[in-house]
Structure formats: structure tokens, C-alpha cells
Amino acid sequence: MDEMIEQVNPTHVTLDDLEELINSLSPEEVEELAECDPDDSSMPPSMRCVYRCNKQATGEMDRDHLINGLKDIALSIPDKEEKVKFELGIKRGKVFVPNPEDAVKKEDSGESSDEDEDEIRTRMQDQEKAAAAREFIEALDRADENDIHDFAEILGLTFQDHCVMTPLKVFPTEPPNNTNVDEVIKKASENDAELMDINLNNIKYITPAKWEALFNALKENSTVESVSAANCDITDSIIQLLCSCLEVSFFSAATV
Template sequence: MTTSYRQELEKYRDIDEDKLLGELSPEELAQLDLELQEMDPENIMLPAGLRQRDQTKKSPTGPLDRDALMQHLEKQALEVKEREDLVPFTGEKKGKPFIPKNPKREIPKEEQITLEPELEEALANATDAEMCDIAAILGMYTLMSNKQYYDAICSGNITNTEGINSVVQPDKYKPVPDEPPNPTNVEETLAKIKSNDKDLKEVNLNNIKDIPIQTLKEICEAMKSNTHVNKLSLVATRSNDPVANAVAEMLKENKTLQSLNIESNFITSAGMMEVIKAMKQNNTLTELKVDNQCQRLGDSVEMEMAAMLENCPSIIRFGYHFTQQGPRARASIAITKNNELRRKQKKT
């Protein structure tokens, strides 16, 4: 499309198309038709109907009837004869038949093993299970699965009858049922802790995920003055640093608790550091488990743990997987020393 015609279109953009064409002179119409013929058919930005001029001279015979058109096309397709194959199929096989390059090797006579007639007869009549036992006794474990081999070795009777050269199959999966939900009533337990109930010796709130943080802090606050609970477990209760701070304050005042488990929670290195430092003021706790938190606690916390175990002889069981060799070695030595000291105290 030339520049002159483009300018004309810009001038008459808001004018009706029929009115615009009616105002054009015959020379302008001829120029327009010539320019339309010069449209680029390779321009993919134009619609298909505008890539070339209209070459259809016939006038429409009527409205489009799609069903009639489809019937006409199907009829025409059925009337056209199929093209004959250039080479007719005769069923003749061409080429040479396949012959394997390595046929089954026959064992030479000098390599054949001959047994006594009694053994030959016994092996010929042996069942697959008996062959498995014989192979296991002779140490031919490659001819059977591990299960068959150990069954034949460990049992005096033939127990595995899968057969020799059988497909190795894994043991059947035995589903392990999920643990039942924790039936502990949190509110009732909190009331008993506050009242210092003498029958309440252990508090197990493991895997109860809907305990509010405020309730957990209240439990730790009530444990400060409790003189009967000797075991407290808060595993997988979504405890965080505020709960850890409450636990640290409880450890400073409680003189009865012997076992504390706060594993599998969301306590960070800052909260864990408070718990570890609070152990300096506690000499009754014998077991402390703090492993499997939401994030790595860090080297400084592990060093503080090792120092705590060295300075707290009451701790004889500590649950944590150290990532550094130095604190791990110090903690192991300290736990061994604390257990030896406890053993000597029991003797005296």
C-alpha cells in the first residue's frame, strides 16, 4: 500500500466506507484496484482474504448450506476410484531368514560331569524346593533369591517352594497402623498441674498440634511450683521460642522434674540457647531431649550444649544429634563421666 493511499485513508478514517468509495473518481478507483493487486501474499500480518485480490468472477448461487456441501463432498469421495499400487502385494517373502550367531553351545564330552547312577536318579526326580536346599548347602546362592537361600540355611525343613531360578520378589509390605491420637485432655491436665495433684506423675502432650502457645506457657508456669510431676513431654506440639523461654524459666525454679522432651518443634537457636543456659541452675533433671527442630541450631549452641553437659553432672541422657565433631566428642565424654559418677553414688 503506497504512501498516498495511506494518507487518503487517514483523511477519511471517520467517513463511511460506501460514502468514501462513492466520492472517488474512476482514476482513483483504478489506482486503488491496482494497489490492492500489489498486496504481499507472504505478509502473515494480513488476514488471508487481504493477501491477494479477489479473483472470483461468479456470483453466489444462494446461501451456504453446510449439510448439503458435506453430502456432496462425501458422494464425490466415494465415486473417485482408488489409485492402484505401483507394486501389487503378492505375499512373497524377501531376504534371508534370521539365524542366531551364537547357537546353544553343546558341552564337550571331556567337560561333561558324570555322577553315580543313584545320584543321577535322585537329582532327576528332585523337586524345585529340594533343588533349592541342595544349592544352598553347596553354596550356590546365585541360583536363588536371598529369601530362598536363608530359608534353606536357617530352617531344617523345606519351607520355601518358589523353585530354583525363580524371579526375585520383594517381601510383601506390611502396613504399620498409625498411632492413635493422644487422648490427653489438655485443660484437665493443666488444672491438675496447677493444683499440684499428687497422682499426676507424667505429662504427655506429644503430637497434640492444636494447643495454643499461651496454654503451653501456662503449663510451664504451673510446673514451677509443682512437686509431683517428674516427666514432661512436649514433642511435636508446635512449640516455638516463647515456649522455650517459658521452659527455661521453669527449669530455673522446678526441683522435681527429672525428664524433659521438647523434640520436633519450631524452637530456634535463640530459644534453645535459653533452655541450655537455664540448666546451670538445675541439678535434678537427668534426661533432656531437644533434637529435630525446624532449623539447624548452629555451632555456638552445640558448644554451649557440650559445656552444659560438662558442668551438669545430673544429666545422664541427652537427646541431640551433633553436627560438629568437637562438641560431639566433648558431649560423649561428659555423658560417660556423668553416668560413671551416678553409678558410684548408687554404690555408696
């Protein structure tokens, strides 16, 4: 029983022991340990893209011999079967159709025909990108659930059927708040019986001094029943004044 316990008990391994273990491995075992998955994104590219050639050197490089060898290899590989067979006078694939709006813009701008080749090439690339974007949008509009699965696989994404977008709730825009803050503070200080609801929503740039004056007035006020102050850029210090006001008002109501 003691021998079995000694076998399963973990032993402390140091760097010296690890170095001794690596030195005891054969070259084939070391090479096998050095191999890593080229598709593992957690490994650095320098380890995933290491090229190891096990072939023996054939001597000095002969360029002509190399080119002829590549040609022979290429000719020996059979061609892939064409999905659409070639027929004279029939175009295969998507035929490029120029956008008439681009031609109209070119005529209106009066561009000269002696344009630089780089500008022409850039314009053609932009037209190809725009055509590809339009084609992609049209394909998405016509796509069903199976097509969406195929698009997700091409882009390397995971399509989840149970994920549904929540419709956006559009609320009507609130009218501008024309409440006079100074007048509210004055009425709250005088304990005006008509001041029962205070609405300060969406009023910006109320100074901390006015907030302090309002909350100090509400501590002694007995008519105000509700205070609304949404979207007013209230800071932490103002919240502390509000809490002290609520604390005094709560205990005063409890006492009454």
C-alpha cells in the first residue's frame, strides 16, 4: 500500500529536471513536440508558419531545370471539370454592366480622356467594389434561412436560430421644459400650496448652488409631493444633497 502511495504522489519538478528530460529525448521526439496546429490562433505566427524541409539537398540550383520540372508537374495534373462548358460566343459567369449614373457624372464633370492609368485603375476598382456590395445586399435580400447558414460558414461565424433582434421602441420626443428653476425654488421656500409637482426633466446647466437651494427648501416644505429630474446631468455631490433632503423629509413625515 505504501509503494502505491509513493507512485501516485506528485513530485516537485524543477527547471533542471525539465532540461534533463529534454536532453534525453531523441531528435524525432523533439521534432514531434515542436509541432503545433497551424490553425491554432493562440500560437504566434512564427511557430505556426515554420517550414521544415526533410528532403536531401540535390546540389546547386538550376533555374531552367526547376522551371521545366514545374511545367511537367503542372501538365501532369488533370484540369478540373468545368461546371459550365465553353461555347463559342457565350459568356460564362456574371457579365459586367456599367452603371449609367457614373457615365452621366463623367460627362457632367467634363473629365478629359487623357487620364492617368492609375486614376482609371482606381476608378475601375471602386466600381467593382460598389458592384460587389450591391450584389451582396441583393443576395441578402433574397436569402432564406439555408442561405444565411451558408453565409455564416463562409464568414467563419456561428449562426444561432434562437437569437432574435428585439424591435426598437421609438418613444415620442418630449416637448421642451420651460420650468423656471428660480421660481420653483422661491415657491418651495415659501411653502406655496399650489406647488405640488416639480418637473425639471431635460433642463441642463442647473448650477450646484440652485440644486442646494432647492433641496434645502424642500427640507422644510410640506406641500410638494413629487420631484422629477431626469436627464439633468446630476452629479454625485448633488445626489448627496438629495439623499439628505429625503432623509429629513422621511423622518419629519414619520414624526407627524
